[in-house]
Amino acid sequence: MENEVPLSGQSGWRFTVRFLVHDRAALAGLVIIGLFLGWGLVEGVMQYIASYTHVASWGWKLLPSDPISLSLKNSLAAPTLSNLNNLFGANYEGQSVLSQLLYATPHDATASVLVVASAIAIGMMIGIPAGYIGGWTDEILMRITDAFLAFPYLVLAIAFSVLLGEGFTTVLLALVLIWWPTYARYFRAQAISLKNRNFVEASKLSGVGPLKIMLRHIFPNSIDPVIAQATLDFGSVILLYSTLAFLGIGLELNYPEWGSMSSLGVSYFPASWWLVLVPGATIMVIVVAFSLIGDRLQDLVAGRLTY
Amino acid sequence: MKKGLLDSILRTKVPIIRAVEVPHLAIAGGEVLALVGESGSGKTTLGRLLVTLEKPTSGEIYFHGERVKGRRAVMGLRRKVQMVFQNPADSLDPRMSVKGIVTEPLTTKGLSRREREGQFESALSLVGLDSSTFAERRSRDLSGGQRQRVAVARAIISSPEFVVLDEPTSALDASVQSQVLNLLARIHDQLGFTYLFITHNIAIARYIADTVAVMYAGQIVEIGPAQQVLSKPKHPYTQALFSSVPSLDRKEVAPPTGEVPSLVNLPKGCRFNPRCPYAMEVCRTTDPPFFDVDGEQAACWLYK
Ligand code: SF4
Numbered sequence: 001m002e003n004e005v006p007l008s009g010q011s012g013w014r015f016t017v018r019f020l021v022h023d024r025a026a027l028a029g030l031v032i033i034g035l036f037l038g039w040g041l042v043e044g045v046m047q048y049i050a051s052y053t054h055v056a057s058w059g060w061k062l063l064p065s066d067p068i069s070l071s072l073k074n075s076l077a078a079p080t081l082s083n084l085n086n087l088f089g090a091n092y093e094g095q096s097v098l099s100q101l102l103y104a105t106p107h108d109a110t111a112s113v114l115v116v117a118s119a120i121a122i123g124m125m126i127g128i129p130a131g132y133i134g135g136w137t138d139e140i141l142m143r144i145t146d147a148f149l150a151f152p153y154l155v156l157a158i159a160f161s162v163l164l165g166e167g168f169t170t171v172l173l174a175l176v177l178i179w180w181p182t183y184a185r186y187f188r189a190q191a192i193s194l195k196n197r198n199f200v201e202a203s204k205l206s207g208v209g210p211l212k213i214m215l216r217h218i219f220p221n222s223i224d225p226v227i228a229q230a231t232l233d234f235g236s237v238i239l240l241y242s243t244l245a246f247l248g249i250g251l252e253l254n255y256p257e258w259g260s261m262s263s264l265g266v267s268y269f270p271a272s273w274w275l276v277l278v279p280g281a282t283i284m285v286i287v288v289a290f291s292l293i294g295d296r297l298q299d300l301v302a303g304r305l306t307y
Numbered sequence: 308m309k310k311g312l313l314d315s316i317l318r319t320k321v322p323i324i325r326a327v328e329v330p331h332l333a334i335a336g337g338e339v340l341a342l343v344g345e346s347g348s349g350k351t352t353l354g355r356l357l358v359t360l361e362k363p364t365s366g367e368i369y370f371h372g373e374r375v376k377g378r379r380a381v382m383g384l385r386r387k388v389q390m391v392f393q394n395p396a397d398s399l400d401p402r403m404s405v406k407g408i409v410t411e412p413l414t415t416k417g418l419s420r421r422e423r424e425g426q427f428e429s430a431l432s433l434v435g436l437d438s439s440t441f442a443e444r445r446s447r448d449l450s451g452g453q454r455q456r457v458a459v460a461r462a463i464i465s466s467p468e469f470v471v472l473d474e475p476t477s478a479l480d481a482s483v484q485s486q487v488l489n490l491l492a493r494i495h496d497q498l499g500f501t502y503l504f505i506t507h508n509i510a511i512a513r514y515i516a517d518t519v520a521v522m523y524a525g526q527i528v529e530i531g532p533a534q535q536v537l538s539k540p541k542h543p544y545t546q547a548l549f550s551s552v553p554s555l556d557r558k559e560v561a562p563p564t565g566e567v568p569s570l571v572n573l574p575k576g577c578r579f580n581p582r583c584p585y586a587m588e589v590c591r592t593t594d595p596p597f598f599d600v601d602g603e604q605a606a607c608w609l610y611k
Contacts, residue, residue: 206412
């Protein structure tokens with residue numbers, strides 16, 4: 001039994017960050033994700049300037065070379081350490097793989113952040129009322145959710161992009177459509193376990209209405225485990241986004257993207273192996289980095305919930 | 308109770324769990340009624356019924372002579388009742404500050420910030436906590452006793468008329484228990500709420516209660532003035548319960564031998580008859596009503 005000494009002084013974001021930094025694997029993950037998102041932001045701003053000023057070259061000011069125009073004498077150059085531009089080799093059109101990887105980063109970063117954030121928002125709006133109110137509300141909301149979950153996600157994504165036409169937004173919408181039901185389920189489970197806790201009952205007794213209880217008590221207390229899960233999902237979103245691009249769904253082909261880069265490289269495999277392996281390895285590194293952090297966060301949440 | 312799909316197809320009977328069946332329980336304003344019984348006797352369920360956290364399957368609840376029925380009446384009653392739960396760690400939102408927690412009952416009352424502030428300070432001083440030190444703390448920064456004080460502050464801040472205290476001290480350290488108990492007694496003297504004090508500790512009941520009700524297997528079997536019930540128990544169950552306290556040091560309620568019947572499968576007649584040394588023919592067939600004995604009431608055929 002507890003005594004008159006406070007149980008733990010460790011808590012909050014500062015504690016979480018310290019925890020992650022002291023774990024080497026999680027720290028490695030943090031650094032990689034930091035670089036990924038940081039670069040995504042910088043390069044994203046550059047590309048925004050390019051489209052705003054109609055001077056396309058702004059988009060590759062910071063890159064070793066222009067990732068879009070042809071430069072045929074560099075065609076299928078092998079990776080070399082002596083030339084930064086060809087560090088990861090070049091494709092048939094002579095475009096630097098490094099430049100293309102860096103050029104495509106903002107798209108992958110935006111995709112993962114936007115998709116996960118929207119999926120969480122929708123999942124919350126469906127899952128929390130379903131779990132908290134229960135009864136028929138729960139029945140109806142969860143049947144809808146299950147219908148989405150039951151669809152094979154690739155089929156759903158393809159059908160959706162056929163319907164709306166190709167484009168970045170379409171791909172994002174399709175991904176959100178695939179992801180929100182999972183979050184609705186998480187939030188529902190959280191709401192169900194929280195609604196019978198004494199602190200929720202106490203505020204019911206204080207005359208607080210259901211909407212306020214959901215906003216004030218259920219949501220803030222269910223977000224931790226969901227965030228831990230979301231960290232794992234960032235990687236999965238990038239993977240699926242690349243898979244769609246690899247299958248040719250989504251972006252226009254002349255626009256470099258990690259998935260479509262390795263897809264185009266398949267015709268030159270295995271002679272020009274770098275065209276497939278370099279973008280593939282990049283995706284893998286990012287996915288693993290996210291899951292390193294996500295795993296640690298889940299440990300943390302599980303430990304925190306037992307206090 | 309809701310039937311599952313499979314049950315309705317197979318036409319199986321869902322057993323109805325009769326958690327509590329209370330023929331009649333009246334609590335006078337301003338008094339402290341202690342509800343005593345073993346764990347599993349339905350004390351907590353009865354407390355939760357009275358504050359509308361649980362819906363009665365049948366029967367009625369009256370507050371100031373008015374029947375509590377329908378959403379509006381329930382919401383109206385909720386403004387006048389409060390509950391202090393057994394486990395203070397679970398009864399405070401881990402995400403909220405002490406101030407947020409304690410003043411939550413005021414948010415539905417349309418008070419100004421100033422007024423809320425003032426009420427927060429006086430509520431905290433009533434429970435013996437310094438409001439400027441504790442206002443911004445979270446539940447995890449508090450000890451068990453402090454948490455329970457915060458829970459009490461929340462319960463009294465909106466000046467309720469009726470407070471259910473569900474074993475408010477049993478999750479605390481022995482040394483802290485008496486402090487919190489004294490605090491509750493003092494608050495009652497100062498503010499005069501009506502308390503329903505649920506406990507399995509006879510010493511606590513003796514210390515705080517005006518009236519004692521004893522519960523067995525979901526039913527109240529004896530009710531009367533505290534002194535009388537505690538010193539001269541009438542019902543055979545109460546007698547067995549209290550005599551099994553071997554010395555004055557052991558004050559916890561210890562059950563008589565035998566088992567508490569499962570609430571799904573209750574014995575016919577008096578619920579205590581399988582364990583009762585005085586069981587008669589009539590006990591096995593008919594549930595005893597309350598009989599008056601020496602100014603208290605006992606549900607036992609011995610007092611017919
Ligand atoms: S009614 Fe009969 S069985 Fe029940 S307590 Fe009284 S004597 Fe015992």
